[in-house]
Amino acid sequence: EIIAAIEAFFQEKEHSKPLQGKNVLITAGPTREPVDPVRYFTNYSSGKMGYAIAKAAVALGANVTLVSGPTALTPPPGVTFLPVESTAEMLEAVLTRYDNQDVVVKAAAVADYKPKRVLSQKMKKKQDEWTVELEKTTDILAELGKRKQHQLLVGFAAETQDVEHYAKDKLERKNLDMIVANNVAQEGSGFSVDTNEIIIYKKDGSKQAFPLLAKEKVAYEILEVAMDLMGR
Amino acid sequence: EIIAAIEAFFQEKEHSKPLQGKNVLITAGPTREPVDPVRYFTNYSSGKMGYAIAKAAVALGANVTLVSGPTALTPPPGVTFLPVESTAEMLEAVLTRYDNQDVVVKAAAVADYKPKRVLSQKMKKKQDEWTVELEKTTDILAELGKRKQHQLLVGFAAETQDVEHYAKDKLERKNLDMIVANNVAQEGSGFSVDTNEIIIYKKDGSKQAFPLLAKEKVAYEILEVAMDLMGR
Numbered sequence: 089e090i091i092a093a094i095e096a097f098f099q100e101k102e103h104s105k106p107l108q109g110k111n112v113l114i115t116a117g118p119t120r121e122p123v124d125p126v127r128y129f130t131n132y133s134s135g136k137m138g139y140a141i142a143k144a145a146v147a148l149g150a151n152v153t154l155v156s157g158p159t160a161l162t163p164p165p166g167v168t169f170l171p172v173e174s175t176a177e178m179l180e181a182v183l184t185r186y187d188n189q190d191v192v193v194k195a196a197a198v199a200d201y202k203p204k205r206v207l208s209q210k211m212k213k214k215q216d217e218w219t220v221e222l223e224k225t226t227d228i229l230a231e232l233g234k235r236k237q238h239q240l241l242v243g244f245a246a247e248t249q250d251v252e253h254y255a256k257d258k259l260e261r262k263n264l265d266m267i268v269a270n271n272v273a274q275e276g277s278g279f280s281v282d283t284n285e286i287i288i289y290k291k292d293g294s295k296q297a298f299p300l301l302a303k304e305k306v307a308y309e310i311l312e313v314a315m316d317l318m319g320r
Numbered sequence: 321e322i323i324a325a326i327e328a329f330f331q332e333k334e335h336s337k338p339l340q341g342k343n344v345l346i347t348a349g350p351t352r353e354p355v356d357p358v359r360y361f362t363n364y365s366s367g368k369m370g371y372a373i374a375k376a377a378v379a380l381g382a383n384v385t386l387v388s389g390p391t392a393l394t395p396p397p398g399v400t401f402l403p404v405e406s407t408a409e410m411l412e413a414v415l416t417r418y419d420n421q422d423v424v425v426k427a428a429a430v431a432d433y434k435p436k437r438v439l440s441q442k443m444k445k446k447q448d449e450w451t452v453e454l455e456k457t458t459d460i461l462a463e464l465g466k467r468k469q470h471q472l473l474v475g476f477a478a479e480t481q482d483v484e485h486y487a488k489d490k491l492e493r494k495n496l497d498m499i500v501a502n503n504v505a506q507e508g509s510g511f512s513v514d515t516n517e518i519i520i521y522k523k524d525g526s527k528q529a530f531p532l533l534a535k536e537k538v539a540y541e542i543l544e545v546a547m548d549l550m551g552r
Contacts, residue, residue: 123361125480125505126429131359160392197358200445210480210504213432213456222450248357248442272442273357 105149106320107311110190112150114142115182115228117157119175121202123220124211131197134280135159137244138195140307142167148311150191155181157196175199175225182228186235191314193242194229201225233263240265240318242310248273255289265317266290268310276300288313337381338552339543342422344382346374347414347460349389351407353434355452356443363429366512367391369476370427372539374399380543382423387413389428407431407457414460418467423546425474426461433457465495472497472550474542480505487521497549498522500542508532520545 116138120128135156142154143164154167155178163169172178175198186192201222211218229243243264245255248271255269270277270286277285277300285300288310298309348370354360367388374386375396386399387410395401404410407430418424433454443450461475475496477487480503487501502509502518509517509532517532520542530541 126478127361127363127431127433129355129359129361199359201359201450204449210478212486213459216456217436218433218454220452220454222452224445224448227445246358246442254444 106315107145107191108149110150111153111188112145112191112193113153113155113182113185113189114138114145114193115155115178115196115198116142117159117161118197119157119178119199119225120173121175121199121225122206123203124207124209126210129201129203129220129222130199132280133157133159133197135161136280136282136303137284137306138193139164140303141193141195141310144304144307144311145191148315153185153189155196157198175202175228179226179228179231182232183235186232186239187237189239191240191242191318192232193310193314194232195244196228197244197246198228199225200227227262229264230262236263240314242314243267245269246272252287252289255287259289259291264291266313286310290317338547339377339423340381342382343385343420344377344423344425345385345387345414345417345421346370346377346425347387347410347428347430348374349391349393350429351389351410351431351457352405353407353431353457354438355435356439356441358442361431361433361435361454363431364512365389365391365429367393368512368514368535369516369538370425371396372535373425373427373542376536376539376543377423380547385417385421387428389430407434407460411458411460411463414464415467418464418471419469421471423472423474423550424464425542425546426464427476428460429476429478430460431457432459459494461496462494468495472546474546475499477501478504484519484521487519491521491523496523498545518542522549 117135118131118133120130122128139161142152145152146166152167155170170181202225204221204223241264245258247254251269251271255267259267267289268286276283284303284306287297289295349367350363350365352360352362371393374384377384378398384399387402402413434457436453436455473496477490479486483501483503487499491499499521500518508515515532516535516538519529521527
């Protein structure tokens with residue numbers, strides 16, 4: 089009886105910690121690409137979705153690494169926190185830790201263009217017009233897709249139109265296992281707000297739609313689908 | 321004796337609240353200029369200097385209005401807080417309140433260029449290069465200088481080189497009463513850090529240099545100089 093009770097206890101515990109022993113890396117927030125020493129190019133990502141996933145992954149028992157661009161948020165207790173600024177810094181932080189990960193969730197809204205030339209002195213306001221030439225940054229998610237071995241790779245598609253089309257295209261092109269799509273132009277979804285309405289597209293062609301939920305709840309739904317794909 | 325004590329009390333009180341009855345408007349933080357629904361141009365201003373001045377002005381007895389771009393800071397208790405995003409929004413918030421102000425401190429690091437065209441849909445990452453054409457925003461401080469009547473107008477010059485030259489030029493060109501100059505490329509000065517090393521240039525041609533100080537202390541020094549110019 090005692091042994092049965094102990095077994096039940098550990099089964100219960102294991103059930104509530106389904107990511108125990110798993111290494112989960114999450115990227116979050118925006119990145120910043122400087123134009124000169126005072127100005128930069130960035131995006132409206134608040135980091136809330138990525139931080140919520142990091143918190144949920146800790147609660148589910150994972151060893152969580154959170155690679156984050158600048159946000160106003162406090163890292164959840166229990167994560168290994170790696171702050172970065174630029175896309176290049178985020179790429180390096182992720183690649184050097186990629187081999188050890190079981191799950192990588194790329195929730196960051198990486199700056200995908202950066203100024204071609206970064207001025208070393210502040211641009212003076214003399215000229216009426218200023219043309220900034222941008223070039224693509226390295227696509228972190230595509231890079232992870234190329235180098236994927238045992239990892240489960242989760243991407244995001246924040247779109248303002250044709251969400252399904254772009255999401256499915258990205259899923260395949262970047263060799264992802266699942267992609268979390270949302271329409272950021274929609275009320276209550278996307279940047280800064282505390283809720284999100286998502287559809288998850290999976291590699292097998294299936295999709296799963298969710299109602300408008302708090303980002304904390306969305307975080308668990310995303311990890312549920314990921315665990316399902318991992319056979320947990 | 322009782323009357324003398326009461327008088328002393330009120331003198332003491334008046335001495336510690338030298339800005340009692342004065343209206344002080346402070347702008348703080350960066351502004352954001354969107355390129356499309358997800359991307360924007362901005363700068364490294366944290367808002368710390370402006371918020372510190374607002375807090376000090378409240379402590380000195382002023383009626384304080386804080387017009388702030390997006391920051392991670394909490395507005396100091398007692399201020400009238402007006403959050404804005406773009407330079408155009410900040411301009412409007414300041415101009416509609418300008419007539420009533422005794423002192424205006426422009427601590428905000430306003431985006432001085434904005435994209436000529438704001439895309440209504442997210443720019444897709446198809447093209448390798450992207451040229452963004454920028455044009456000048458309305459110069460809020462210059463506008464305030466032009467419309468100045470009774471107000472004391474305080475500007476800032478955050479430079480990375482030739483600080484004195486640029487600061488004096490700006491003081492005159494924008495019709496300011498004083499300008500607070502600092503070299504943001506210098507260790508311990510400028511954006512994000514909690515300290516600042518400033519030089520104040522006044523309309524009469526005189527200048528006052530200060531050592532590296534906490535931004536809270538710098539805030540009082542700036543208001544001291546302003547009160548001195550107001551004959552308080």
